[in-house]
Amino acid sequence: MKAETAGRELKVAIAHEWLEHYAGSERVVGELLKIFPQAKVFAVVDFLPKSDRAFLGGRKVTTTFIQKLPFARRYFRHYLGLMPFAVEQLDLAGFDVVFSSHHAVAKGIITGPDQLHISYVHSPMRYAWDMQSSYLRQSGLETGLKGLLARWQLHRLRNWDVRTAAGVDAFIANSAYIARRIRKVYRRDATVIHPPVDVHTFFPAQNAPERSCYVIVARQVPYKRVDLVVEAFRRMPDRKLIVAGDGPEHEKIVALAADAPNITLRGKVSDSEFLTLMQQARAFVFAAEEDFGITLVEAQACGTPLIVYGRGGALDIVRGKNHTDEPTGVLFGEQSATSIIEAVNRFETIRDRITPENCRANAMRFSEEAFQNRIEGLVTRLLEEEIPEAELQA
Incomplete structure (x- = not known):
């Protein structure tokens, strides 16, 4: 983006949460760097391996003092209580536009009245807000002195989180669901710009075999509810399911599928195997x-229908019963095996109306190009609104 202010190129900074591995939030940073190649990157810590650093384009990342604290490489999350103070120490003076890539503390950076601070929110801190009870339970911190200290720390984080929202000039949410969470927590409106998906890497196969197997690919952790999908197909022995992925719940999944010959467990799969599974899936x-749900978009890019839980970011992706002319999937209303079974049966009744072409076209709404165009348009509009008239005429 060749935007200028007062006759010079914009100075842009991107403040990210922490750099540990390349995933969805890092993909957003990578696309921002394509739009603003002059941008400098800041983060709480940077422990990204060399194999994952290509998106940074050789840039040196400016980090906080937490980078040098004892055992930070392995346990930097244990310094969460220090992170609000740490990000406030980042020196962002001199930048015209500052992006914060936020899911914990990044939006707490300090900017001045002549700087435009745009916060791309992947999610407000779930463990400090609506998921606090679940977080404490899973961490074994419901009771006792450690539990009390954790609750006190989360209370302080909530107060800081709300206060620092006032320093953001414009919020971007990665889905309508996150926009509602931003409204609930910060009482601020947000523009929805979906994260970029590399839809060109995923495509329908030519001369693919008949799509006979349903597929689920997911990290096998409790909130992914892979167990519910397996249980549903145990009760549908005439329908085949392939389960790919691993994680802490893998043994539980193996036990559930042990007496179900229609269920195949593949474990962790490579990128090429993942693509093949998506291309050949019945749904x-x-x-x-x-x-949000990047994997759902990748499936659609392969021309594959979706059968998904109808909450969260999935509602932005699936074209369901309200798109009678060109549906791309089916939503189910409860996280239960029974609800999944009903959705599979409903899918079979409309399967002929869900075409690979419509699925692929739907996925293109979330392309990297679409992301870049929307970000550029938003920044241009905000700069026109924010830059004083006298400066525009300078």
């Missing part, structure tokens, strides 16, 4: 509540 089944 992609997903039972988790996600903030």
Whole structure:
């Protein structure tokens, strides 16, 4: 983006949460760097391996003092209580536009009245807000002195989180669901710009075999609810399911599928195997509540229908019963095996109306190009609104 202010190129900074591995939020940063190649990157810590650093384009990342604290490489999350103070120490003076890539503390950076601060929110801190009870339970911190200290720390984080929202000039949410969470927590409106998906890497196969197997690919952790999908297909022995992925709940999934010959467990799969599974799936089944759902878009890019839980970011992706002319999937209303079974049966009744072409066209709404165009348009509009008239005429 060749935007200028007062006759010079914009100075842009991108403040990210922490750099540990390349995933969805890092993909957003990578696309921002394509739009603003002059941008400098800041983060709480940077422990990204060399194999994952290509999106940074060789840039040196400016980090906080937490980078040098004892055992930070492995346990930097244990310094969460220090992170609000740490991000406030980042020196962002001199930048015209500052992006914060936020899911914990990044939006707490300090900017001045002549700087435009745009916060791309992947999610407000779930463990400090609506997911606090679940977080404490899973961490074994419901009771006792450690539990009390954790609750006190989360209370302080909530107060800081709300206060620092006032320093953001414009919020971007990665889905309508996150926009509602931003409204609930910060009482601020947000523009929805979906995260970029590399839809060109995923495409329908030529001369593919008949799509006979349903597929789920997911990290096997509790909130993904892979167990519900497996249980549903145990009760549908005439329908085949392929389960790919691993994680802490893998043994539980193995036990559930042990007496179900229609269920095949593949474990962790490579990128090429993942693509083949998506291209050959009768439908992609997903039972988790996600903030967005990049995997769902990747399935659609392969021309694959979706059968997914109708909460969270999935509602932005699936064209369901309200798109009678060109549906791309089916939503189910409860996280239960029974609800999944009903959705699979409903899918079979409308399967002929869900075409690979419509699925692929739907996925293109979430392309990297679409993301770049929307970000550029938003920044241009905000700069026109924010830059004083006298400066525009300078």
